[in-house]
Amino acid sequence: MSGEEAPTQQQQPEQQEKKPDEPPPAPAADAADAPQEERSAPAAEEKTLSFRALVLTGHGGYDKVKLQVKTQSEPRLQPGEVLVRVKACGLNFGELLGRMGMDEMLPSPPVTMGMEGSGVIEAVGEDVKERKVGDRVIVLSLGGMWQEVVVVSASRTFPMPEQMSFEEGAALSVNYVTAYLMLFEMANVRPGKSVLIHMAAGGVGIAASQLCQTVQDVTVFGTASASKHETIAQGGVTHLIDYRTKDYVAEIRKISPKGVDIVLDPLGGSDSQKGFSLLKPLGTLVVYGATNSVTGPKKNLLAIAKTWYNQLSLNTLKLMPANKAVCGFYLGHIVNEELVSRTMFKLLELYGQGKIKPHIDSCYHFEEVADAMRRMHERLNIGKIILLPEAKKEEEKPKSDPEPVENVEKTEAAVNEKKEEATEEVKEEKD
Amino acid sequence: MSGEEAPTQQQQPEQQEKKPDEPPPAPAADAADAPQEERSAPAAEEKTLSFRALVLTGHGGYDKVKLQVKTQSEPRLQPGEVLVRVKACGLNFGELLGRMGMDEMLPSPPVTMGMEGSGVIEAVGEDVKERKVGDRVIVLSLGGMWQEVVVVSASRTFPMPEQMSFEEGAALSVNYVTAYLMLFEMANVRPGKSVLIHMAAGGVGIAASQLCQTVQDVTVFGTASASKHETIAQGGVTHLIDYRTKDYVAEIRKISPKGVDIVLDPLGGSDSQKGFSLLKPLGTLVVYGATNSVTGPKKNLLAIAKTWYNQLSLNTLKLMPANKAVCGFYLGHIVNEELVSRTMFKLLELYGQGKIKPHIDSCYHFEEVADAMRRMHERLNIGKIILLPEAKKEEEKPKSDPEPVENVEKTEAAVNEKKEEATEEVKEEKD
Numbered sequence: 001m002s003g004e005e006a007p008t009q010q011q012q013p014e015q016q017e018k019k020p021d022e023p024p025p026a027p028a029a030d031a032a033d034a035p036q037e038e039r040s041a042p043a044a045e046e047k048t049l050s051f052r053a054l055v056l057t058g059h060g061g062y063d064k065v066k067l068q069v070k071t072q073s074e075p076r077l078q079p080g081e082v083l084v085r086v087k088a089c090g091l092n093f094g095e096l097l098g099r100m101g102m103d104e105m106l107p108s109p110p111v112t113m114g115m116e117g118s119g120v121i122e123a124v125g126e127d128v129k130e131r132k133v134g135d136r137v138i139v140l141s142l143g144g145m146w147q148e149v150v151v152v153s154a155s156r157t158f159p160m161p162e163q164m165s166f167e168e169g170a171a172l173s174v175n176y177v178t179a180y181l182m183l184f185e186m187a188n189v190r191p192g193k194s195v196l197i198h199m200a201a202g203g204v205g206i207a208a209s210q211l212c213q214t215v216q217d218v219t220v221f222g223t224a225s226a227s228k229h230e231t232i233a234q235g236g237v238t239h240l241i242d243y244r245t246k247d248y249v250a251e252i253r254k255i256s257p258k259g260v261d262i263v264l265d266p267l268g269g270s271d272s273q274k275g276f277s278l279l280k281p282l283g284t285l286v287v288y289g290a291t292n293s294v295t296g297p298k299k300n301l302l303a304i305a306k307t308w309y310n311q312l313s314l315n316t317l318k319l320m321p322a323n324k325a326v327c328g329f330y331l332g333h334i335v336n337e338e339l340v341s342r343t344m345f346k347l348l349e350l351y352g353q354g355k356i357k358p359h360i361d362s363c364y365h366f367e368e369v370a371d372a373m374r375r376m377h378e379r380l381n382i383g384k385i386i387l388l389p390e391a392k393k394e395e396e397k398p399k400s401d402p403e404p405v406e407n408v409e410k411t412e413a414a415v416n417e418k419k420e421e422a423t424e425e426v427k428e429e430k431d
Numbered sequence: 432m433s434g435e436e437a438p439t440q441q442q443q444p445e446q447q448e449k450k451p452d453e454p455p456p457a458p459a460a461d462a463a464d465a466p467q468e469e470r471s472a473p474a475a476e477e478k479t480l481s482f483r484a485l486v487l488t489g490h491g492g493y494d495k496v497k498l499q500v501k502t503q504s505e506p507r508l509q510p511g512e513v514l515v516r517v518k519a520c521g522l523n524f525g526e527l528l529g530r531m532g533m534d535e536m537l538p539s540p541p542v543t544m545g546m547e548g549s550g551v552i553e554a555v556g557e558d559v560k561e562r563k564v565g566d567r568v569i570v571l572s573l574g575g576m577w578q579e580v581v582v583v584s585a586s587r588t589f590p591m592p593e594q595m596s597f598e599e600g601a602a603l604s605v606n607y608v609t610a611y612l613m614l615f616e617m618a619n620v621r622p623g624k625s626v627l628i629h630m631a632a633g634g635v636g637i638a639a640s641q642l643c644q645t646v647q648d649v650t651v652f653g654t655a656s657a658s659k660h661e662t663i664a665q666g667g668v669t670h671l672i673d674y675r676t677k678d679y680v681a682e683i684r685k686i687s688p689k690g691v692d693i694v695l696d697p698l699g700g701s702d703s704q705k706g707f708s709l710l711k712p713l714g715t716l717v718v719y720g721a722t723n724s725v726t727g728p729k730k731n732l733l734a735i736a737k738t739w740y741n742q743l744s745l746n747t748l749k750l751m752p753a754n755k756a757v758c759g760f761y762l763g764h765i766v767n768e769e770l771v772s773r774t775m776f777k778l779l780e781l782y783g784q785g786k787i788k789p790h791i792d793s794c795y796h797f798e799e800v801a802d803a804m805r806r807m808h809e810r811l812n813i814g815k816i817i818l819l820p821e822a823k824k825e826e827e828k829p830k831s832d833p834e835p836v837e838n839v840e841k842t843e844a845a846v847n848e849k850k851e852e853a854t855e856e857v858k859e860e861k862d
Contacts, residue, residue, distance in 0.1 A: 268748070316699065316718040
């Protein structure tokens with residue numbers, strides 16, 4: 001067991017002054033690729049901007065994500081761009097992979113991760129007509145969202161309804177767009193169909209369960225550990241299965257001997273094979289992750305090898321007699337902005353109708369990012385984990401005052417309480 | 432070159448008297464499996480029934496399908512069954528594979544093949560309420576349709592609209608159900624999508640092209656040899672590509688650099704790989720055949736091995752970053768009668784609205800089944816090849832009278848005319 005699994009120390013932000021010729025804050029992927037531009041060249045008369053950012057400084061355990069305070073000249077917006085003050089960010093499994101060095105798409109460290117967030121527009125560039133200063137927006141980006149201010153294309157921002165909190169806004173995009181595209185673009189869920197949703201208590205799992213409820217007579221089989229069943233029971237899952245004590249394949253066959261029409265699989269490895277075997281004719285397996293290859297906070301080569309070895313591999317001559325479909329899905333590679341935008345507006349419509357609502361598991365300030373990641377690694381979360389750029393107030397900090405912010409403390413208590421249990425869970429999943 | 436490729440002699444039906452304890456005419460798959468039943472045991476007082484049937488007598492070339500006249504006691508219908516006098520049958524690629532011994536589902540010879548046909552109900556069993564004597568029906572069966580009379584479950588019959596000919600009726604089921612399920616159940620074609628249809632002049636190809644036209648703004652790329660372009664130009668194909676003189680991948684990229692949303696692939700082998708590469712993100716490849724493994728009237732082990740070797744093989748870790756779906760489809764394994772029935776009624780509705788209409792390539796009497804099969808093997812057909820159980824009239828027979836039935840003669844002329852060309856085509860496809 002590595003030292004990184006010891007209780008996490010809250011970070012004190014490092015002060016970092018940016019050189020005047022650095023680009024303005026922007027999604028990491030863009031920033032890493034973009035040539036240094038003229039717009040930030042003459043720095044003499046410019047105001048400076050100081051902001052907190054989480055920076056991945058290398059690949060490895062929790063301590064590789066550092067909180068830094070950056071100071072740089074205020075960015076000049078290009079036409080079509082907006083500057084957003086970020087109020088909340090989403091944590092996704094992809095960032096855990098990124099930290100461990102398992103996301104090939106992520107630029108090399110140092111880099112700021114984060115695909116989604118919400119906030120308030122502070123400035124708009126030329127030609128921005130649909131957004132104005134003061135608008136509350138959701139931002140779905142390619143990366144770089146884990147910082148207090150970001151510059152993004154206005155087309156990547158979406159207006160937040162009045163009743164939506166910033167935490168909900170930060171939770172709506174990646175999980176719900178993923179679930180929506182898998183269910184409606186790839187798997188074509190329709191009335192009367194049945195769906196197996198693994199990790200039904202996770203962010204995508206809850207989103208998918210809610211979206212299934214928007215279609216008539218859809219039966220949802222959801223796997224989750226028993227301790228989570230009560231919380232997600234109202235979320236649209238027809239049959240909840242504790243995968244840790246029961247064989248989910250057998251449980252599903254008991255209820256539906258012919259199997260299911262759709263399987264959403266974030267696990268990979270042998271679970272993809274089981275999912276394929278569970279499909280009815282004309283059924284669809286959508287694989288969108290390989291969490292089976294992740295067992296702890298660092299790369300586990302054995303788990304990766306095992307997941308690869310057990311990975312579902314098919315040729316078309318085998319698919320034909322089976323009448324089945326196998327799909328892969330990875331949101332990070334969907335570059336069709338029009339599709340993503342259309343999907344986001346559809347989701348905002350469903351939210352407005354009260355048909356979907358993100359379930360927030362917990363909120364962590366940037367200082368506590370290690371705890372947030374640990375909570376997801378150990379699969380303790382039910383729904384979305386949120387990161388808050390705003391500095392934790394003095395009185396909230398355990399060192400100066402043991403009185404906790406309620407939300408955070410609950411989470412930490414839960415982490416400690418369930419640590420032993422979680423370790424066992426990981427062991428089981430290795431088998 | 433085997434002797435079987437010499438011009439085919441028309442068959443004289445063999446007389447076969449059935450033993451009184453043989454089961455009544457029924458789809459081959461059933462007949463082969465079914466135990467001998469009490470219903471046909473006491474034969475003394477029963478009327479006999481004489482009918483023509485095409486019987487596969489062994490695996491191999493064209494001469495393995497023999498025309499026989501069977502005589503047996505009149506069948507007693509079980510509840511729910513109907514007796515249909517068959518007026519027209521469809522020829523499908525599956526029967527060519529069956530003859531060559533390449534369809535593992537087909538019972539061993541002697542067996543009667545044929546999945547579809549049309550005719551008139553001559554008798555109904557108990558509990559049949561939806562059908563009555565005299566009804567013109569389409570029959571979609573598991574096999575055994577290539578005979579003058581069949582006994583089938585009434586649920587496998589579908590009422591023919593008044594304006595529909597028996598030939599059209601026999602052409603509607605297998606090709607259109609296949610195309611419909613692939614496009615709407617597996618690939619989820621919707622407005623604005625693009626579809627690549629291989630063998631666009633074949634039965635499924637024409638059906639799929641017409642069905643794509645029922646959805647707004649669908650762009651269809653169709654491959655077919657240039658000689659067929661004129662005939663199918665009105666059939667819903669937006670861009671016709673002569674795959675024999677042009678690289679279809681390059682042609683499609685010229686028109687649509689990002690590729691297509693859906694590929695319907697009956698070819699297999701390296702074409703499945705090309706199809707996969709042509710898919711846009713969230714696109715779907717449906718493989719429903721491996722005609723690349725068939726080069727002539729007999730099993731070609733080299734072609735089979737080559738198709739296997741080049742078969743698209745994918746694991747889910749490769750599918751994920753690609754955001755693509757791969758499906759296999761084989762109608763013979765779809766046992767969901769409700770789904771097939773619902774699809775047939777949907778197709779009859781579309782036919783009634785004038786939105787789909789089978790294109791009949793040619794009609795052959797049972798005596799001429801070898802010519803019919805040869806025409807399909809050599810890919811000379813545009814649309815559906817029909818087999819007619821009714822005996823060819825004396826004056827039609829070339830031996831007694833050279834004056835031909837127009838339809839058949841045209842076909843034969845075409846076969847002879849294009850034989851050289853077709854041989855070249857086969858060679859090209861081996862490359």
